[in-house]
Amino acid sequence: MNPESSPFRPGQPAPIEFFVGRHAEIERVRGMVRASTRGRVGIGFVSGERGIGKSSLARFVRHLVEQEDDAVGCHVFLGGVQDLGQMLRRTFERLLNESTDRPWHQKLRDFFGDRVRKVGLFGVTLELDLQGRDLAAIKHGFVSSVRRLLEHLAEHKRSLFLILDDINGLAGSDEFANWLKSTVDEIATSDEETRLCILVVGLEARRQELVKRQPSLARVLDPIDIAPWSDDEVLDFYRGAFGEGNAEISDASLGMLSLYTGGLPVLAHELGDAVWRTARSSKIGPGDVADGIVVAAGVIGSKLLEPGIFRAITSQRYRSICRKMIDDPHQMRFRRAQLRDRLTEQERGVLDNFLRRMKKLGAIETDPEVQGGYRFPNRLYGLYFRMSTVGAKEQ
Ligand SMILES: Nc1ncnc2c1ncn2[C@@H]1O[C@H](COP(=O)(O)OP(=O)(O)OP(=O)(O)O)[C@@H](O)[C@H]1O
Ligand SMILES: [Mg+2]
Numbered sequence: 001m002n003p004e005s006s007p008f009r010p011g012q013p014a015p016i017e018f019f020v021g022r023h024a025e026i027e028r029v030r031g032m033v034r035a036s037t038r039g040r041v042g043i044g045f046v047s048g049e050r051g052i053g054k055s056s057l058a059r060f061v062r063h064l065v066e067q068e069d070d071a072v073g074c075h076v077f078l079g080g081v082q083d084l085g086q087m088l089r090r091t092f093e094r095l096l097n098e099s100t101d102r103p104w105h106q107k108l109r110d111f112f113g114d115r116v117r118k119v120g121l122f123g124v125t126l127e128l129d130l131q132g133r134d135l136a137a138i139k140h141g142f143v144s145s146v147r148r149l150l151e152h153l154a155e156h157k158r159s160l161f162l163i164l165d166d167i168n169g170l171a172g173s174d175e176f177a178n179w180l181k182s183t184v185d186e187i188a189t190s191d192e193e194t195r196l197c198i199l200v201v202g203l204e205a206r207r208q209e210l211v212k213r214q215p216s217l218a219r220v221l222d223p224i225d226i227a228p229w230s231d232d233e234v235l236d237f238y239r240g241a242f243g244e245g246n247a248e249i250s251d252a253s254l255g256m257l258s259l260y261t262g263g264l265p266v267l268a269h270e271l272g273d274a275v276w277r278t279a280r281s282s283k284i285g286p287g288d289v290a291d292g293i294v295v296a297a298g299v300i301g302s303k304l305l306e307p308g309i310f311r312a313i314t315s316q317r318y319r320s321i322c323r324k325m326i327d328d329p330h331q332m333r334f335r336r337a338q339l340r341d342r343l344t345e346q347e348r349g350v351l352d353n354f355l356r357r358m359k360k361l362g363a364i365e366t367d368p369e370v371q372g373g374y375r376f377p378n379r380l381y382g383l384y385f386r387m388s389t390v391g392a393k394e395q
């Protein structure tokens with residue numbers, strides 16, 4: 001079908017109207033924002049695997065609290081940022097750029113005065129020219145800067161909901177860990193009210209890294225872990241999306257799609273989109289789904305797999321072993337001995353090299369519960385290998 005009419009949005013945070021599930025997590029984060037409007041500071045840490053929907057959840061809650069709780073949101077993407085100064089500059093720049101059509105924008109500009117510069121093709125992007133001294137002042141005076149800013153916003157908004165997304169690069173910074181902790185302490189011990197809620201977003205391993213650097217953060221950070229979608233949520237998502245595109249999809253096809261999605265939203269969009277594009281008509285059957293999965297596996301391999309892993313499995317023999325790793329699509333683990341039984345003589349000859357290489361690249365890890373067993377540390381890898389079994393020719 002026409003790709004332009006596809007209701008799926010691979011690679012983009014979920015549009016508000018397509019957002020599925022996560023009720024408990026939404027309520028928890030929303031509760032934190034509401035508490036902050038009453039002056040109780042909160043810092044949440046949203047964790048979960050890649051593509052599970054962390055940024056989408058943050059975006060959804062932001063929308064909700066802006067509409068209903070009189071908060072102003074600011075979603076800062078910090079991919080690649082490694083130091084605190086850069087993080088703070090990006091945060092204030094984002095706040096400035098996101099508010100251009102809001103009534104308080106001018107107040108924000110006045111706040112930064114002549115440090116605001118217009119950049120970009122039509123001068124529509126605003127940049128902050130914050131040099132060493134300004135940055136040092138903002139680092140140390142962050143809480144009072146936010147408080148002053150909130151005074152400016154006060155007639156319109158009651159709290160600032162700051163989303164620090166993709167802090168993976170910052171988790172290695174002692175300065176960032178200490179700053180987070182002292183920000184909370186300063187707000188909590190101050191006589192003046194600071195209506196701020198911070199939501200930090202990253203992988204669980206990064207949360208642990210931060211806590212290791214600054215152990216008191218364990219007490220300060222409210223953990224919100226995002227789990228894979230349940231089967232019902234996956235079905236809801238597909239029903240909603242195909243329905244939106246006026247396509248009919250049989251229950252058997254939905255069941256098959258759900259099996260290969262494994263609860264991972266990022267795959268739901270890629271799979272849905274590939275099925276949409278390959279389907280011959282708006283009546284979608286299992287044959288269309290099988291074709292779509294083959295197409296999706298190609299896209300996902302090059303788009304979402306770490307380049308190292310993708311390169312490692314370009315050889316015919318390795319590729320074939322990958323497909324055979326998963327025998328039962330319900331299982332996300334395998335045993336060496338059973339895998340070996342499924343291989344050709346030539347493949348057996350390279351099996352141990354293959355396993356060593358995959359382990360080194362982090363695509364598989366030893367399963368501590370099963371002797372000679374392996375499992376996938378990242379759901380995406382297992383699901384990818386599972387997907388690549390569809391339509392594969394036996395050798
Ligand atoms: N609740 C949801 N409803 C519908 N689609 C969703 C939902 N959550 C995530 N998605 C979709 O899944 C994909 C991945 O989501 P998102 O970018 O939010 O994940 P992430 O956990 O932030 O990933 P990363 O770790 O790579 O930053 C996007 O295409 C998004 O539209
Ligand atoms: Mg994200």
